[in-house]
Amino acid sequence: MDSSVRGLLWFILILCTLPHLTCNMVCPNSCLCNFNGAVMCVGNALTDIPKQLPSNTYMLFLNDTNMNVINEQSLANQDLVLRFSLTHSHLHTIHPQAFHVAPQLKSVKLSSNDLSTLPARVFSPLTALEQLYIDENQLETIAPEIFEGLVVLQHLDLRQNKLTSPASDVFDGLTNLTLLNLGRNSIKYLPPTIFHSLPKLLSLSIYNNELEVLEDGIFDELVNLEELKLHHNQIASLPPQVFWSLRNLKTLTLSSNRFQTIPEKSFYNMPMLSQLTIYNNPLLSLPDELMGHMPEMREFYLYNTNLTTVPGNLFANMSGLLRLNFHLNYKLRELPSDLFCCLPVLQKLSLKSNNLHHLHPQLFSRLTKLGLLFLNDNKIQNIPEKTFQGLGELLTIDLKKNHLNNLPGHIFLPNTALRSLTLSDNPWDCTCGIRGIARWIRHNQHVVIDKEDVMCQSPMYQLLRTIVSLRDEEFNFCDTTTVPSFPTLNELHETAQPFHTISTIGQKTASTTSLPGATSATTEGATQQATIPATTKPADSTTSEVKTHSTSLHTVSTTLPSEEFPLVSETDSIHCKSAPFYDILVVEQGPEFVHHNFHRGWVYVWYLPSDITLAGLHMFCHILLVAAGLFLILAAMYSIYRLGKTMDKLKAERAHNEG
Template identity: 75%
Template sequence: MSCPGNCVCTSKGAVMCVGHTITDIPKPLPVHTYQLQLNDTNMNVINEQSLANLDLLLRVSLTHSHLHTIHPRAFHIAPQLKSVKLSSNDLSTLPARVFSPLTTLEELHLNGNQLETIGLDMFKGLVELLILDLSWNKLSSPASDVFNGLTNLNFLNLGRNSIKKLPSTIFRSLTKLRQLLMYNNELEVLEAGIFDGLVNLEELKIHHNQIKSLPPQVFWSLRNLKILTLSSNRLQAIPEKSFYHMPKLTKLTIYNNPLLSLPDQLMGQMPDMRELYLYGTNLTTVPGNLFANMSGLLSLNFHLNDKLNELPSDLFCCLPNLEKLSLKFNDLRYLHPQLFSKLTTLTILILNNNKLESLAENIFQGLGELFSIDLKNNHLKNLPGDSFLSNTRLRSLTLSGNPWDCTCSITGIAKWIRYNEHVVLDRDDALCHSPKYQLLRTIGSLREEEFNFCDATTVNSYFPTQSDLHASAKPFHTISTSGQTSVVASTTIPPTATSTTTQGATQQVIILTTTPTTKPPALHTKILSTSLQTLTTTPPDEEFLLATETPSTLYMSPPFYDKLVIEQGPEFVHHNLHRGWVYVWFLPSDTTLAGLLMFSHILLVAAGLFLIVAAMYSMYRLSKTMDELKAEHAHNTG
């Protein structure tokens, strides 16, 4: 058996030749060659005799070789061919009926060339053709009867051309076609009845076109269709009942269309539907029955709709087999408590990057198979402590990027996180945003004892609230009772602050009462069983505030002791506990003075840098002068 140079020949009859030195089909080839592959050659023409003496050849492939010409009788001497592949060449035209002698041809690949037109009788006589690939060419308007006679065709690829319009009868003879690909063209409309003859079609891909509207009932004849891609077009609306009579559909994509609304009747019975992609639209809401006929749906990608702000409460009522639900990057602010109640098989729930401000306590109740929940980058301030108690299989939860409010309302979820740290994957980034004394603490670091005061009788806070700190403060003044002097800090919101004392010299209580114009947030405190010390002498000379309800009980907030609270207001506040007294220090803060000090600091730094540079320059000049003097001295003495 002989094998030409630059070729590899197998004993079974397959030959592969590669190299720029090849300008024609190498000769001689083994007589039993049935498959010939030529790749990356310098063969520009298939001559009339190129395929001579290859009577057993069934499959020929010439790719990536800059082929630009085929002799009109090139295939007359090889009518037995079953497959011809001429992909990725420079063919811009084809001789009329050049393939007609190949009456038993089953595969013809012309993709990746420069073809602009196809002759009317180009495929005449190819009655056994099963696969025709014309993708990656420059076709713009194929003739209406170009595919006539291809009655056995199973696969037709017209993708990645420049087709702007297709005649309504172009596919009428392709009754056995199973796959039709027309993606990445410039189609603006689909003619009514264009798919009527494709009764056996299983896959239709028309994504990445410029289709602005669909004819009513255009897909109704496709009763065997399993995959339909309409994504990345220009659809603003879809006609009513467009997807009826498609019971075998398993995958539907209509994402990246500027859809404004969907009709109440859109989807027919689709029990075999497994994947649905509906994202990148202008929808603000959808009909409540949109997914009602998709009982077999496993994955629903309903995300990246930046105007979608409302979901009907029964939207997911009829998806008993759904495993993955993605609602990320929408504009959702509220979810109905029963929205997910019927999704008992759900394992992945993606809700990140919405504007959710709160979630109902039982919204995840009954989702026993839930494995992953993504809640990051919302507007959540707290969650009920038992939100995830029924999700026993939960192994992945993300909470970062939310403005968590680490006051009493956070205690439940904080406790859950402490006991389930392994579940919260971003626990180190789930940070408190308020109040300011908890700023940047992780929720998981909050301890139970910090919130002991939350469970007791509540009283109004007698410590300054945030609004108090932003209001002006009156100077400290003294009130004398029974020959004793007490110092009281009086603040205005503009409420009035008064102080009263009990009669008698052995016990004294100072009570601060305020009447704000707007009700300040209540601080829930625990009643501590601490007896008030008997005051027989004047309190220390430090400025302080002691607030109580009765002479016998002292209300205090344990987590606040010895903590410095810096507010962006008129003062800094430091609470201190000493011998039963709570001291509150008010240190005036003047923004003008602070600005002056900052300016002075910058000025001093700049002056220092200038002096350093000046000193370095002086040293340089002094060194240079010394060198000149030495040189002059050496010259004079020489």
């Protein structure tokens, strides 16, 4: 945000929050004054603090000015001013005696300037100072005597400077300090006793620095600390029990460091902790004893690590946890069955973008208050039927982008509150097993928000059909058991002996005899069609009817692909997997199955010859025809070009002769 915009925002803030001016008040140009004593001045025309301010001024804000120096008389005659702010003004120098004329100040804000050094004891006269903001400057070092005498200081903001190694006694004497912000500096090392003189500190921020180690005992005296921010550093290890003295800590951020391991019991003795973040660390493992009693924990972030699994008791002591973000762990393959055993009030669980392959049936069984469950972008291959049982308050389940090819038909029946379910980008297998979940989706289309993208990936004849479009009658064949009596594969490739199949439906039995040589003759390479009646003959029939549907196509006995209808022994049973073959199954050596249609009780099977030589000839002819077509097009274009040139030449000669 540039300086002019910031100045305008400050101006609007003061204008909106302070009462209107009185008519007899004297207010300098470029300033806005309030009869209660608040004055704000904005503009490059200001090079020093205006001398003629209202006599009751107690708050003085200067923003986006041209004031580069605070001299020894800038604050003179401002005996009532308690809060002084000079920001976004490229201030680079403060006179050593600048604050001697205003010892009554309680708040000094010098943010967003160009201060690179501070005179020794420059703030020492401010014995009543409670707040000091020197953030967003260019300070590289701070001498210990700079804060000498600030015995009542409560807030000290030094963030976004260029500090590297503060001295161990730099904060000595600040015994009433409650907030210290050292974030966004370049601190590489902190002495072990640097915070020992700050027993009342409530908030300590050291985020976005270059810390590599934490010294043992560095936080031992911060017994009242409630917030500790250490994220975005380069810390690779933690001393054992380094946080044990922080019994009142509520927020701890350790994310974006370099932890590969964390010592046992690191987070013990912190019963008040409500937010813990350790994400964005290259963690390889976690100890079995890591988390102590944390009944106040509400949010836990553990993502983007190298974990492959976690201890089963990791969350056991977080009985009050509401939101668990356990995602983006690309190597996390499995979860202990009792991992979520002790989270009775958990409302949100995110396991998305992990590497999970399977889910234990009891994994979520005790999450009775769970409302949001994200399992998308994993590699889950199947989900047991009782996985979501007991989750009566579940509102959202995200299962997209997994490896699911089927789901039990009753898997979501216990989830009566379900309002949003996503299932797309899974390799759904639309054979007999899909019937149950397809029926559930049809009856709950309002719940499956991506139903138009939930498509069949197999078998080939169902490719790209939506599961919601599948109808129950398409799976009637799944209840049919076919007991074949087939020759062996070698016998089938030899010649000549007919084989017999028996189709059993209910109590009726029909048999069909087919001869391998019974195929009608067709023109070489032509597309062929087979028709099969979709209903059985009475039990006393011995042959199936085969009819010709079109005079332009010949009729043959149908051939089944070996992948979907494997040959079995006489003692085995086979279940028909392909929707076209309802009652009568005729198998014969022949060309490969391509496509089918079911119409008015007949199954029309389209296929092509499987002879390799013939297929190669067809391909060669196709390429030859394409090449010939391209040649003719080019020849025609060249002829048109030559004809045009000839016409132009004739026109030119005619014009010359007429001239």
